[in-house]
Amino acid sequence: MTLLDFARGPALAVSFAVFTFGVAWRVLFLVLLPWSRDRSVARGSAPSAVVGAVRGFARHLWPRKAFAGAARFTTVNGYVMHFGLAIAFFGFAPHILFLQSVFGVHWPNLPSGLVSVASVVTLVSLVLALGHRFVSPVLRLISTANDYFSWFVTALPVVSGLMAVSHLWAPYETLLAVHLLSVALLLIWFPFGKLMHAFLVFVTRSETAIHYSRRGTVL
């Protein structure tokens, strides 16, 4: 078995299983915790929990004016990074082919030039985010190993992917194998670290929104 066979086969299969079960376990674990019932009487004007949750979720998509100045860099950079990742992951033709072979669904791809630009932009925003973490006294204080490792496992597939498509430094097959292994690492780490925010964001925002929409306010 070559390294590429291993990466494509068992490595991805196992990591995907860890990802799926890990995420399901963590989400279920949280959802199944005893949620205390709120006996306070909601305001008459309070929306239903679902409407409150959706409103609260939307409210947090972009900072309010009062916070916009201070939050601008983190917010814009964060969106650039997330959209860049999405474009590179879902828009790249070989990714789509691979996903089709596994899940059987497919969609039109984006031009590879655009995907390359998105990947480079993503990488730049990741580097900026890390730089910010290093220079900001607040971020330095609150950053933990989890933050740095999560950054690392996110950046690795982007870097290795870019290297693979540009055939840099090593044979394509080796680079592809490294790229796939980096994806496997990302998938395995996902449920254990802060990447889980991709799922938890729905829980935390809704939880807060429901709590406060009963009070007639959106936080």
Next chain:
Amino acid sequence: MTTVIDRNAATRKFLAHTEGHLATYLEGCLHCGLCAEACHFYVASRDPKHTPAYKLFPIAKAHRRNKFPLALLGLAPRVSAEDLQHWEELLFDSCTMCGRCTMACPMGIDIASIVGEARQAWVAAGLGPADLFAAADSSRDHGSPLGVTPEKLRERIEWIADEHEVEIPLDRPKADVLLTLSSVETMKYPDSVASMAKLLNHAGVSWTLSTKGYEATNFGYLAGKADIAKTMVQRIVAAAEGIGAKTVIIPECGHAFGVLRWSASNMIGRPLPFEVLHITEYLAQLKRAGKLHLKPLTEPITYHDPCQISRRGGATADARYLLQDFATDFHEMTPTGNENWCCGGGGGVQAIGRAANLRYQVFKLKMDQVEKSGAKTMVSACSNCRLTMDESKAHWKWDGGLASLVELIAEHLVEKPAS
């Protein structure tokens, strides 16, 4: 004297509170730091330790140690006595539980609620600010944080009624409305008590004060002493049930409103048998019903939204409604309403002596806001905000005015126009 710090008891308290919904918050924090600039303590001090997310570290540590996945390996460190000592100042002196950071947090993490619950761990460990704890203990033992016993209340109310020539019913056997008081008002701002009495009498409300349940503030909650918090709630519930009150009015006190309106029923495990209204909400109802007759207030004023009444209480609009057509030279601050900056003394911080300097620093934000608004006087609807701001004003020798919304309204009452 050496204090024995019981970190295990503290950890158990932390874990008791992560049994439920708080766990998601602790697992969801991105360490993005966006909450820092939303917190008046960070903005005033520029000290990274005042970052809201950092305040959650000890409870998050306890949670990590005991919950999946590291719990299985036993690898995560335990909460230490040093952690508890280091974070005491951050969870007590420098968090007013104002909720502003939640607005800035991309995950919507409700740090104020976590801090409220986490304070109980310091009580369990045998740590915490002595003066705040004394205020809580005094509430349990004497009826109020400032030592207003039922007898003292009676004397004080008689004096206020005489002084202001206003009828203040106390211990009426039956009434529709039970008015509660903050001892800050009873002792330091008696005009406020007289004003509420005037307004309720003017509107012809059937109301009373009760020596069985009069103290609106709940220092038990603020100190992390859940048993005292419950006792304080039970006193009001018993008093209201005794007189058959349909409504309990919370005076100008933000956290008193937050606790009784939104947490009390959860503390006693049953819905409250009456509705709870903040005095501004009640006055807004009277105004809607055409029962408030006021002459205009023409001085340039602005309104300071108490965090627990506006941002975390949902009564933002009622204060504006009261000011509408009444304060003819009204100026909003920037930011205002639900985004308003805290006074720096909520959440029990006002009662913590060693936090005074930090409060003064925070007040600079308020002075700046008022000056930019063009108003000369900052009006509030919370006596705790007012006390905090009065002290800070004296510290900085600030020449801006401070006033109470209820007092202003009472001063501008006109007798009912002849129909």
